[in-house]
Amino acid sequence: MPSVGKIARRTFLIGSAAIAGGVAFGAYLVNRPIPNPLLDDLGEGEAAITPFVKITSDGVTLITPRADKGQGSYSIQAYLIAEELDIDPNETTRTPGLPDQAYYNSEVATEGSPLPAYDESAAAETIRSVLRVVPKLFSVQITGGSSTVPDMYEKLRNAGAVARETLKEAAAQRLGVARADLSTQDGHVIAPDGAKIAYTDLAADAAGIAPITDVTLRDPKEWRYLGKAGLPRTDMEAKCTGAEKYGIDLALDGMLFASICANPGIGGALESFDASEAETMPGVKRVLEVKAGNPGVAVIATNTWYAMQAANAVVCNWGAPNYPATSAEMFDLLEAAVDTKDAYDLRQRNDGDVEAALSEGEVFEAQYRIPFLAHAPMEPMNAVVQVTDDRVDIWTGTQIPLFIRDRAALISGMDAEQVFVHVQPIGGSFGHKLEMTHVEQAVEIAMAEKGTPIKLTWSREEDMTHDYPRPASVMHGRGIVKDGRVDTVDISVSQQAMAPSWFGRLTGMRIPGPDPTITTGSWDQPFAIPNYRVTGYRAPDLAPVSSWRSVGASGNGFYHDTFLDELIHKAGADPLEERLRLCMHAPSRKVLETVGEMSGWDGPSLGDGRGRGVAFCLSFGVPTAQVIEVTNTEFGIRLDKAYIVADVGRVLDPGNAEAQLFGGLIYALSHAINSELTYEDYAPLQTNYHDYEGLRLYQTPEIEVKILENMPGIRGIGEPGVPPAAPALGNAIFAATGQRLREMPFNKHIGFV
Amino acid sequence: MRLTVNGTEYEVDVTPDMPLLWVLRDELNITGPKYGCGIAQCGACTVHVDGLAVRSCQLAIGDLAGGEVTTIEGLAQPNSLHAVQEAWIEHQVAQCGYCQSGQIMQAASFLDLNPTPTDEDIDTAMSANLCRCGTYPRIRAAIHAAAKKLQEA
Amino acid sequence: MKFTASLCLAIAVATGALAEGADLVIAPPAEGSVSKQVGLEAWARIYEVASHPRCANCHTGPSDRPMWSGPTYGKARPHGMNIRAGESRIGAESLLCSTCHTTKAEDWENANEMPHAAPRVAMGWALAPVEAHWFGRTSEEICAQLRDPDLNGGRDVLEIAEHLGHDLILHWAWAPGGGREPAPYSLQEHVDDILIWGVAGYPCPDT
Helix, strand or coil, rough: CCECCCEEEEEEEEEEEEECCCCEEEEECCCCCCHHHHHHHHCCCCCEEEEEEEEEEEEEEEEEECCCCCCCCCCCHHHHHHHHHCHHHHEEEEEEECHHHHCCCCCCHHHCCCCCCCCCCHHHHHHHHCCCCCCCCCCCCCCCCCCCCHHHHHHHHHHHHHHHHHHHHHHHHCCCCCHHHHHCCCEEEECCCCCCEHHHHHHHHHHHCCCCCCCCCCCCHHCCCCCCCCCCCCHHHHHHCCCCCCCCCCCCCCCCCEEEEECCCCCCCCEECCCCCCCCCEEEEEEEEEEECEEEEEEEEHHHHHHHHHHCCEEEECCCCCCCCCCCHHHHHHHHHCCHHHHHEEEEEEEECCHHHHEEEECEEEEEEHHHHHHCCCCCCCEEEEEEECEEEEEEEECCCCHHHHHHHHHHHHHHHEEEEECCCCCCCCCCCHHHHHHHHHHHHHHHCCCCEEEEECHHHHHHCCCCCCEEEEEEEEEEEHHHHHHEEEEEEEEEEHHHHHHHHHCCCCCHHHHHHHHCCCCCCCCCCEEEEEEEEEECCCCCCCCCCCHHHHHHHHHHHHHHHHHHHHCCCCHHHHHHHCCCCCHHHHHHHHHHHHCCCCCCEEEEEEEEEEEEECCCCEEEEEEEEEEEECCCCEEEEEEEEEECCHHHHHHHHHHHHHHHHHHHHHHHCCCECEEEEEEEECCCCCCCCCCCCCCCCCEEEEECCCCCCCCCCCCCCCCCHHHHHHHHHHHHCCCCEEEHHHHCCEECC | CEEEEEEEEECCCCCCCCEEEHHHHHCCCCCCCCCCCCCCCCCEEEEEECCCCECCCCCCCCHHHCCEEHHHHHHHHEEEEHHHHHHHHHCCCCCCCCCCCHHHHHHHHHHHCCCCCCHHHHHCCCCEEEEEEEEEEHHHHHHHHHHHHHHHH | CCCCCHCCCEEEECCCCCCCCCCEEEEECCCCCCCCCHHHHHHHHHHHHHHHHHHHCCCCCCCCCCCEECCCCCEEEEEECCCCCCCCCCCCCCCCCCHHCCCCCCCCCCCCCCCCCCCCCCCCCCCCCCCCCCCCCCCCHHHHHCCCCCCCCCCHHHHHHHHHHHHHHHCCCCCCCCCCCCCCCHHHHHHHHHHHHHHHHCCCCCC
16 A cells, blocks of 8 residues: 655655565655656555665665766765665665656756845745756756755655654564664664664565654754765775776676767768778677767677777768857857847846946956867766667666656657666766767667667767867956946856757757856856846857756856956955955855965965965855965966865765865866867867866865855755866966966966976 | 786687777776776776786787786785775775776876875876866875875785 | 998898888998088988977987977977876886887787877887987087987997887887878988988088
């Protein structure tokens, strides 16, 4: 019988269900009944829930549905359950489970909210709660937008608590004592006399009783794991011994290996090809044309290397895609759109009277731009697919398993219920694995070799040249300073639409309305500037683009903060003091003050060719400030030191949060300094890490991190470390050299050590 | 073609120009060494050949010349992890972890050559191993810690 | 400067496929048969080779940083990844050159086919000795170094020529693969020029 407890929280409740050999605890959704993947395994009359905990006589399984691409989400999801369940997560089996609509992510869309994150009013909360429903409508089991922790924080602890109390109740009934007299520890219920009963021993009993859903979550002061310094990530040891199996490492019996060369002009046709040489090369089993995803020619071989060598030897004749051929033409279109009425997209900030201010004062103008950027995670795109007459199995590291399921069904002509997506640990993503072109290709290849598992691996060159990059954009800023203060800021950003480009690829649907990513990170900053306006302009579609770590804020954080720094300099004010004076959000001010204290801020100059820059960006609800110190040496700019302060509301894994913040800074600087994709003949010129270099260890400054907990709620930390890094570096270089950098990558304009 | 990996001898039937990396991964299912770039830019494929770090994507199997191959899977002793691995875990270095097999193999080989490295030595030895997640600050700290462990051992 | 008795003998040196052509012929002109002017013309061509990035990038003198240049690196810049060859000139102090520049014991056709991969030859990769400082130096400076036995490994012209025959790293300069621009002329033409220059009495510009 479905034994549904009372509503534990607003949008979900935790129940239990009998499963073969034991019991599962998980979420029922109250707003709308959603079919459940466990149904297939359940007998007549058994309950259907979305499980987070499964306990059988064989062991305890924790189900952590949000993908782990390196940010530690599997680990923190396991600890969230374990904190209430009283079990060492390392003693459990941990799995992401099969993707299911009931694992929808209600937090991922809130970054698109029309109210800035610092607005905590009731109205703002209402709008955010409506937005939380939107992903459910689209079946969105997505990992992204730094949303895992806020979305799972209560759900998983509730699941752990309901499981714990139900196990205690089962033990109470067995022992004939009151549940209140029992306690739990390390996977056992402890009887008043100290006797221990393992959870696994209670699984069958627990399946037969109504779940105890009237639970109170523990006070954070009682936490054993969460919030504790030195919490070991559950995946750490496997990653240090080579035992961790990523999607690319999977081996199935009888598996063959594939690689592909597809049109680098994405969306363009494959007009003809000559595979005569490739077909004769060692290890090659088959060469075939692939139409799904992005047209190209695939090679199936006995070894990935043979497949890549042969794919390189295929001579292809590509048709032109539907976008301009060169970066130069694309930037011309971006420049043509900015500040034009026809291209107007969205204005979410319009304080004071900017037009009047600009018509009176002495206007300072500056123009900025940022390039297309590849995600370039270490693990290139790959998928293992096996197609049989009645099912499709897909093993791949992905942030969008349900979109993959539906698309694979479409390509293979099967029902979605016949497609099984087995999500694998991911060797880095930064947004790359929010795409599925490689899986579409792999499904079509595997359909040609029915019954044989096929592992498709993109070469690094294929990966770099077939990414859906961060969009390029341009910004025109106008400002006025008055009486030593910043008086007017007018920012116009022009970018092609990003969110519709991505969502259209995933769903075939065109999202109507404006694209808020064009100005996310600049319109929503917590500053009170008398005349303050941010406007997004929508350029025509250029090369197809996608989300890139911190999304809109990756560029807008640079535009907004650097332009503010320019104006502060014009005003003759101190960069930190003037930001503090303008900031009207207490937690954000605290973040700025703290970074000032940590860095011993006493002005931008450090003397002797040395300088420091401060930058701030509020993104994903996390106010983040950074100070970077540089020296102008004879070999170029050297990065000496960096400080990061962020406020996440509540920190669950301090060590990992610190790593995400400094990792975000390093990722941002990698691109700020020396990375860009430039298009010639419809394709990126950069093909591998030799010309898309990223930061190396010797270039990395010493970094100090401090995390504050003054914000309400709880926030994810995977992305907010990114946006302030580029402006902090640019502002530091200005302080050290007097040279203002308005275009990334900076190495186009100044040398680095 | 014969080769010895982690003390076990294998026979493989591949062309002699196949990089060691792809023999390990696709022929022997030893997947600790990772494919990242194929051109010695990232170091994710690093293994030891006769104790020295080598990018396995750059070494043709035909050129192995009887060299003994050790991968991350063979770095630990049966009952204890290598000091570098212990330090990596203590410092919680890995994020996505994809580059870390290579980082650890490079660090282990480097500490063999230079047991008491300075920060500058580490900057020189470890800057050819790319990490896109940005784990560098902890790599630096973990190498110092591993050096200390090895000194005390 | 004197040549050895074998001066008139043509020496054939097997060079392997990494140099173009299988064999290198060392056949110096007769002593006294080359004018200073012809010798200087030969030197000008030798300098073109020595100063070419395929050669000069690893002749960095007192610096232990190899250089990179080429279509994707723009002007010459220090080898990425903070590579230092150290006093050992093979990176033994930190990161051995051989970590990436593996030894290609047999001469596969595609030894260096992969664009942007680490070049490899049938011997250990290394920086040239400190004395052989060519990167960024003038024709006069390189010429003075190359003819000075104290700075050229104690070699006379024939020994230089033989060295060119044996040193497989420098053969790579004419067959760099991977879309890289080779050094000018050919290895054989370069050796011929060395011999002409030597027989002419090692003339250097402005001397």
